[in-house]
Amino acid sequence: MTLFEVLFGIALIVSTKIYLSKKILEILAKYSPSEDLTYMGQWISTLFLYLFGALMVVKGFGFSISDLLVAGGFITLAISFAAQTVISNAISGIFLVMEKPIRIGDFVYLKEAGISGAVKSISILSTTIRLWNGELARVPNSKFFEDVIVNQSMPIVRRLEVKVGVPYDLEKVKTAIDVIKRAMNNSKYVLKVPEPEVFVEEFGDSAVIIRVNAWVPSKKWYECYKQVRYTIYEELVKAGVEVPFTTITVIIDRKS
Incomplete structure (x- = not known):
């Protein structure tokens, strides 16, 4: 057991929660071309820091990193089969931000789903649309690549x-x-x-x-x-x- 690695891992997790996550958001906000990409970058960076901190804590308790990676590989494979929808939505969310077929504030219409309204937010897994009657609809991001999207705000x-x-x-x-x-x-x-x-x-x-x-x-x-x-x-x-x-x-x- 290495006390330094345990303390370093715990300190990294705590500092990420209290300070680093907000600092990452500030930095990305200055250079990111869109608000959606900013929040997605913060989410991915924060997740990486949490995982790295947890890995340091586990290593500090004497567990082998290679054994953990092998075990993690099997666990990841099992999770990937059990969470295909979540992974599909996450990947779709990344492409949604990169390709930018829609933006926050756009009026959109999903033909097959029959959903029409204004885009309120875009997250890693889903997009929130405010319908014309004021209700909020949470649409899985994968739907935007399976359905036909009519962006009514894109043309001038x-x-x-x-x-x-x-x-x-x-x-x-x-x-x-x-x-x-x-x-x-x-x-x-x-x-x-x-x-x-x-x-x-x-x-x-x-x-x-x-x-x-x-x-x-x-x-x-x-x-x-x-x-x-x-x-x-x-x-x-x-x-x-x-x-x-x-x-x-x-x-x-x-x-x-």
Whole structure:
């Protein structure tokens, strides 16, 4: 038993807990290109120091390092089979930070999982997404490499699509298109280039469906989504173009 190695190992573990972990975070924060990489680097560095300290303590008690490594190899192999999901998520977390398909604050949509919201945090095993209803969803990092990710914040601009029904009346259809175009051109969020598109898309059962395509800043998309829909309805009402209800025509054959 070597007292120095035992004391050194214990001191390393304690100092890592109290001081070194925070110091590593400060150093990485200065040079790391992203916050996610900073915290992941701190986690890996701290884990290494803990393991090294524990190894020194064990060695100080007279155990052979080579025997420990052999035993550790078998233990690691057994753990790897039992914790494949954890390891997969950890590796995915590292690639997630390095590749950067998403960042904290991005609005993302996982197609197969059906999860949509803002990225709140990215850790070594999972990513937390704040859903539109305010709930927090913890998504295993491996899902981001198995699913199709739509990053709605990555582009600078994003297209806004709105559909509105107007009566089967040619003059009212023309009026509606003119009114909507004017509303889009007067909106403070809708971009002038590309120019907004307003056109008849389909003929519904009870209404002519007009489609509006407008480009807006990605960060203002949701705010613009609410504002544009209300503005379109307000301007149509002012112009005397009512949005029709679904109607059913019933024909009664009295002879039968």
